[in-house]
Amino acid sequence: MPAVASTRAASGAAGPGTNYRSALTLLASLFFMWGFITVINGTLLPHLRSVFELSYFQASLIESVWFIAYFFASIPSAKLIERIGYQKSLVTGLLIMAVGALGMVLAASLPSYGVTLAMLFVIASGITLLQVAANPYVAVIGPAETSSSRLNLVQAMNSAGTMLAPLFGAYLILGRSKGGTAQSGTVLTQAERLADAQSVMLPYVLVAVVLVVLAVVIARFKLPAMGSATSRAAKEDRKNHSLWRHRNLVLGVPAIFIYLIAEIGVGNLFVNFISQPQIADLTTEQAGRYLTLLWGGMMVGRFLGSAIMQKIPAETVLAAFSIGAFIVMLVTVFSTGHVAMWALISVGLFHSIMFPTIFTLGIRGLGPLTEEGSGLLIMAIAGGALVFVQGKIADVYGLQISFLLTAVCELYVLFYALWGSKPTNAVPDEAAVQAELA
Template identity: 45%
Template structure:
C-alpha cells in the first residue's frame, strides 16, 4: 500500500514550527542561568558552563548529525532530532529531583544535540520544499518564527521560573540543612514544569512529522554528500577563513550579552529590578533582532551586505561602550538596543563567507555552522572576566568581538582578486536562508 505524501505546503507548516521551538528553547537558557546561579551559589564562570555545554554541542554533534541525515534523510533526521531534544528536556526532571548541577549540564548537552540535528536538517529541508526561486521567502518565514520564539521565551520563562522569592548567599548561609534542602528542592522544581511542556510539544511534533508523511528528500542529501572537496581546501579562501572567525565571535557576543542581561539589569547601579522583571528586557533584546531582520531584508535589496554589516557592527560596538561607562536607564536601554543591530549580522556574515564558492559551498556552510561554538567559548570567557573585574566591565569582550566584525564587513570579506574561486554563483538567497 502506497503512503500518501503530504503536500509541500503542509510539510512547510509543520517544518517551520521547528524554528520556533529551537529559538524558544535556546533563549530559555538566558532565564535558567541566573536561576541556576542562585540555586547552586555559582560564580559567573561556573554559571556560563550552561552555554559552554549547550553551544559546544554544535561543534561536537554537527558532523555526526550530517552523517545521520545522509543515511535516513531529512524527514528521519527531523524525527530523530525532535525525539532527542524531547529526551533532553525530560532529563531536567531527575536533575531537579537530585538537585545536581552536573545532571543539569548533561541535560543541556542532550537537548542541544537534538537541536543541532534539527538545525542541520530543517534549514535545507525548508529550502527544498517547493520552487527553488521561492526558497529564500520560505526560509525567511521560518526564521521569523525562530525570532518569535526567542522573543516569547524570556518573558514566559521569567514568569514561570523566576517568579518565586530568591535568597541571597548570606540568607542561604543562615538556613539550617533541612530548610536549605527544602528551599533548593522548591527552586529546582520550578524548572521542571516548562521543560515537561516542551518535551510533550516536541513529541507531538515528531508524531506529526510521521503522521503527515512529510517528503523525505533523501536524494538531496545524497547529492550534497557527493562532494569530495576537503575542508582544508575551503579554508584556503581568505573570505571563508575570516568568516568562520566572524561567526564565532558574533554568536559569542550575542549569546554572552543575552546570558548576562538578567544579572546585569538587576544590579542596583543599573536597573535595580528583580530578575523576573529583568527577564522582560531579555524579550525586548531578542525582539529587537526580530524587527531588525525585517528591516534588514528591505535594506539589503539596495545596500552592499559588507558595508551594512560594518555599519550595524559599529553601532553595536558604540552601544556596548555606552553600556560599560554608563549607569541607570542609559545603561539599560543601550544594552537592550544591541539586539536590533545584531539582527542582520549572522545572515550577512554567512552571505559573505560562502560567496562564489560554487561546488565548495556545502563545505563552507558546514564550517560556518560549526563556528556557532563561539556561543560556548565567549560566554565562558566573559564569566571568568566578570568574576575578576565585575559584570559591567566584562562587556569589553563583546566589544572586541564587534570590532572584528566591523573589520570583516568592510575589508576581511573581500575575495582576493587572484583567488581561484570554484565557480561564481549567486549565493545571496542561500545565505539569507541560513539565517541564525
C-alpha cells in the first residue's frame, strides 16, 4: 500500500524545524483540481443524458465507471508510489489526467458513449494516484490530535474546486448547448445532439492545459522527503499487528464506501431534481448554477469543521453533522417546491466534513499499519460506483423517492461516529510517548 511514513517519520524526514506550509499549499492545489474535475461530471451527466438519450440508470453508469477506477487503480497506484517515489507519482497522476481530458475531446468529436466512459476511467485513475498519496500525507504530517482538523482544512480547497466547477460547466458546457438551454423534456434533433456533444471540447482542452502546467510546477518543486528508511523499518513492525483488530478501520472502510454513495448520488442527480416542474422548474443551465451552492456549502462546512474540531472531538462533530444530513434529506423527499430544493442544497454543508473526518478516525491508532489502512480507505471511494443503484430507484419509483437511499447512508455515518470510530488495540503515538517520558 502507499509508502506513507508514520507521524514520527513525517516529522523527522527532513530534520527538526522543517516548514511544511509550502508543500501543503502546493498539495492543496491538487485537492482543488481533482475536486473541480470530479464535479464537472455533475454538469456533464445531464448533458450526456440529452446527447445520447440515456435513462437515469445509464447516466448514473457514467459516474459508476468513474468510481470503479478507484477500486482497480488504488493498489497499482500504491505500487507505483513505492517504485518511483512520491513526487514523480504526483506528476504522473496529473499527466494521466491530462491524457484523459484530451481523450474527452476525441470522444466529443466522434461522438461516442463508449469512448466517453473509457476516458472518464483514465481521468479517475489519475485522480486515484493523487488521492492514495496526498490524503494520508496530510493526515500524518502533524500532531495526531489535529489530523481531522488539518485534513478538513486542506479538503476545503477540494470543495473550492467543486464549488467553481458547476459555474465552469454551466457556462462552457450547458450554456453552449441546445439541451442545456431548453426546457425539460425538449426532444433534440440529430444535428442538435451532435453540436451539443462537441460543446465539451473547449472545456476539456482548458482542463488539460492546466493539468500539464501543474505537473511541471510540481516536478520542479522540492517536496520534503517522506522518510523511506523509517518505512522500511516499519515493515518488520507490521508482522506483529493485524488490520482486522482495529475496529475504527474495519468499520471506517464501509463508512467511506457508504458515504460516497450519498455524496455522489446527490451531486449527480441534483440538476435533474431541481429542474423538475414540481420543484423549481428550471432549465438544466439554470439548475447547474445552483449546484455551486451545494458544493459551496461543503467548502464552508470544512472551514467551520476545521475550526470546531480544535475544541470538540472529531467523532462528536461527525455525529452532529450526520444527524443534520439525515433530517434535510427527509425534507427533500417529503416536500416540494423551493423547500425541497433548498433542503437538498443544504446537505452539502452537512456532508462537508464526512470524508476527511472518517478518514482520519479510520487510521487513528494504526501505528505501523497506517500505510495499509490508508490504502484501504482510499479504495473505499469506489462506493461512488454504486450511484447507479439510486439511478435505478429513480427510474422505477421516481427521482424524489430515490433520495431515501441517501438518508439511509447518513444513518450508517451516525453509527460510525457514535460507536464504530472508537479505536481498539490502538498503537500509542511514539512521539507522544517520548514526550511523556521526557
